[in-house]
Amino acid sequence: MIGRALVIGGGIAGIQAALDIANSGFEVVLVEQEPSIGGHMAQLSETFPTLDCSQCIMTPRTVEVGHHDNIRLYTYSQVEAVSHDERSGNFRVRIRRQATYVNWDLCTGCGVCQEKCPFKVESLFERGIGTRKVIYTLSPQAVPNKPVIDAENCRYLQSKWDIEAGRVPAVDKKGNPAQPKCGACAKFCPTESIDWEAQDEIIEEEVGAVILATGYDLFPMARLPEYGAGRLPDVIDGLAFERLLAASGPTAGKVLRPSDGKTPLEVVFVQCSGSRDPERGVPYCSKICCLYTAKQAILYKHRVPQGQAYVFYIDVRAGGKGYEEFVNRAQEEDGVVYLRGKVSKIFRQEDKLIVKGADTLSNRTVEIAADLVVLATAIVPRAGNRQVAEMFGLAPDENDFYTADNEELDPLNSRAAGVFLAGAALGPKDIPETVAQASGAAAKVLMLFQAQKNRTPQAELAAVPGD
Amino acid sequence: MAVAYFPGCTLSTKASGYDRSGRAVAQALGMTLEELPEWQCCGATFPLSIDNSMALIAPTRVLAQAQQAGEHVTTLCAICFHVLRRTQNFLSHQPEVLERINWFTEEPYLGATRVSHFLELLRDELTWEGLSQQVKRPLTGLKVAPYYGCLLLRPPTEIGLDDPDEPTILHDCLAAAGCEVISFPYQSECCGSYLAVSKPDLPEKLAGDILASAGRHGAQALVTACPLCQFNLDYPQRAEAHPAGKGIPVLYFTQLLAVALGLEQEAWGMDGHYVDPLPLFSSQAAPASASPA
Secondary structure, three states: OOOEEEEEOOOHHHHHHHHHHHOOOOEEEEEOOOOOOOHHHHHOOEOOOOOOEHHHHHHHHHHHHHHOOOEEEEOOEEEEEEEEOOOOOOEEEEEEEOOOOEOOOOOOOOOHHHHHOOOEEEOOOOOOOOEEEOEEOOOOOOOOOOOEEOHHHOHHHHHHHHHHOOOOOOEOOOOOEOOOOOOHHHHHOOOOOEOOOOOOEEEEEEEOEEEEOOOEEEOOHHHOHHHOOOOOOOEEEHHHHHHHHOOOOOOOOOOOOOOOOOOOOEEEEEEEEOOOOOOOOOOOOOOOHHHHHHHHHHHHHHHOOOOEEEEEEOOOOOOOOOHHHHHHHHHHOOOOEEEEOOEEEEEEEOOEEEEEEEEOOOOEEEEEEEOEEEEEEOEEEOOOHHHHHHHOOOOOOOOOOOOOOEOOOEOOEOOOOOEEEOHHHOOOOOHHHHHHHHHHHHHHHHHHHHHHHHHOOHHHHHOOOOO | OEEEEEOOHHHHOOOHHHHHHHHHHHHHOOOEEEEOOOOOOOOOOOOOOOOOHHHHHHHHHHHHHHHHOOOEEEEOOHHHHHHHHHHHHHHHOOHHHHHHHHOOOOOOOOOOOEEEEHHHHHHHHHOHHHHHHOOOOOOOOOEEEEOOOOOOOOOHHHHOOOOOOOOOHHHHHHHHOOOEEOOOOOOOOOOOOOHHHHOOHHHHHHHHHHHHHHHHOOOOEEEEOOHHHHHHHHHHHOOOOOOOOOOOOEEEHHHHHHHHOOOOHHHHOOOOOOOOOHHHHHHHHHHHHHOOO
16 A cells, blocks of 8 residues: 555645645645635634634645645546456545646736736635635635636637637738737736646555545525525625634624725624524534634624624533533623524615514514624535545545544544544544644544554565556 | 415405405406405414314315316415415325325315415516516515515425515516605514514514514505514504504505506505505696596
């Protein structure tokens, strides 16, 4: 077996697992589908319960991954196919690296292309609140800090392909051959890094162990029609509110509501938006929302001291070190009003959002005229979780989360030999638990490699062929 | 096309205008509503207790009566529709309960009667396109707000008439009649239901919110398919309570269709309202009364 691990997913789980393995002297292939690593943690403003700056505590690790001699990092990439050799225990992995149209070997990451690109599109990283250029990095702290071109929205590439496919006349009115439009990034790039002819690359890697750390997504607001189905601009999800709070976000950390840029003075947080709702949402508890909602309410009060925050909850689940105290702090120090009950409906009335709900402690219906509503939408697995699992011959659970071989005593072992699991792809979990699992999965990989090393004469290990 | 029709108690009394306009509209559209020869209460509420059998006897008896008249019974009352549809649905999955109930019905119910709401017949059999082709006097410019209430749509897994959060069936019906259809956020808020009897203040408050919201959105009339909604929204606007108020008329969809299909005023059934809807149709009334029925 080859002493090299594949880690799928470059969020905090994948980062931690990759670093632990790499720092033990083994090689790691880290595959991330986004242009840079960091996952959802890179989107967060502060973390609970310490209120540390999320980017600041993570950046040393992302940078370390970027520079590590033992880590081969493939971003903007996906694992396409896997074959397992049972005799050697090795996995042969085919990775597709999407064309970035930027030669990263030449690019210095100066950012001129992003300044000069004249086209802006909605940024998914900013949860639709902010825009990004068509040539972009996810954030100024991105690792790798090299841009990609979003081909679908690129004027140059689209017009170039139209000419090549004959969808537009091959000559212009003056009789000159038709030329692609724009190309501003290429004109201004000081190192001539823009590569319009780039193609997807296929990379083959061979590894002896795998960690699946594909992370989570949020339940789509479109599936919550009673809360406006994602069509009310001032009803946003938790990650969008993180971007409003983040100093690096679209409002530079000012809490301004998306519709009109005003400071919201009444903010309602709705926990369990889709969670614990077997009929219309997901049946399970998303685990992190009680704490991140308390955190967001506290941070909102710090940014807008004259404002009022309300939290609707079913019950507060604050099991974790310092967590109960943190929720108490939100109520006692920051005056956040907690209302025990569900919200039945949210709709717009003039420039307010009417939030209709119940307060089951006072046994009354409640109506709040809010300026902004933040839905703590359920944690769901990434869309591709099932396909990734199936590539390794694994069956995810009924909610598409990965399942361990033994949920109690072997929570990080999958049913497939040499394939380990970590992070929110197994089920909702917070950062400390995710990092602990990642280190645990890394230890499992190291045990496997060490056992192999003990069995194999040193010379033979070094000379291990393909399989 | 003839369909067995279950009017229910309210449409025979307080909501006779709904019944009259509904039958006239069906007739005009070539669908005869044939009243069941013998019928009794639908049960009025779908029982929520653990042993439902006793409370299901009344609606099951209606289904058995309908079975003799054909395989399909239609209703106008949203409450009757709700109870009959849910009973039908429940018993189709519970043969042992059905057997027990059948001990108490003269005619055993076989479990296959189809229950529809008249709106469904318009949508699925006539189609909105077919309806709009028969409109003689389109209600152009009349701003109406559909009010769905709860029983017509919920619970969606059992009723299955339309999306409970974003329903369109009344919208489409009124659009086919040429109305300007207005959506408003209170279109499926609770009207107070039977609390009109035990706690009359509560429905009055709820009606106030619903009417105010409809008014803010520019509605000239509210339109419903439920006699209890109609009462709970109309009654609080009565002249004694609001002598100076203009009020928003609350109509049944069949009443608007009766106008749009060019039927004579007698068939509109608009005599029992607390807020008189007739002024809305002053332009339509004159030619209608002059034309032969």
